Amino acid sequence: KTYGAGDPTLKNAINTAKLAKAAGLKVNVDFVYSDFTSGNKAPKDWPTDITQLQSKVTDYTQASLQALKDADAMPDMVTVGSNLGEDFLGQKDLPNIATLIGTATAAIRKADEKIKIAVNFAKPSGDWTTSIAQALKDANVDYDIFGVTIFPAWDKLSDIADAQKAVE
DSSP states (O other): OOOSSSOOOHHHHHHHHHHHHHTTOOOEEEEOOSSSSSOOOOOTTSOOSHHHHHHHHHHHHHHHHHHHHHTTOOOSEEEEEEEEOSOBTTBOSHHHHHHHHHHHHHHHHHHOTTSEEEEEESOOSHHHHHHHHHHHHHTTOOOSEEEEOOOTTTOOTHHHHHHHHHHO
């Protein structure tokens, strides 16, 4: 259920993906796991317990990808998170964040091994990038692309190089 800040529904994702594929484009679906198009809070009716969240993430991801597949709108890439900051699904502990991201990527791989998987973070500079990259590594998270979002008002172009060093 959406509460403003756009209309990030599965129905809209399917319709957009079908239009893009019909035009010969590749499709990336971004799983924000939130009621808002920005922000890292879990949907209002989702649990806060990490184990229950893992189950919800798995079920939601698999059901959404199955609906996309059934509509002949399977994405070429799936991004987990959108400008993730220091929390994800209401969790602020890095091991929990990495665990939940790993849960999502495992569900994506189970749906289709060929889908490229990206993770997307804000704050590409300094310790944050190094910390999250290490947490993903420690949790054995399976992904193909580590994406960062640069906000010119807050970030420097040199932050891109710093982020690249952190994930190499």
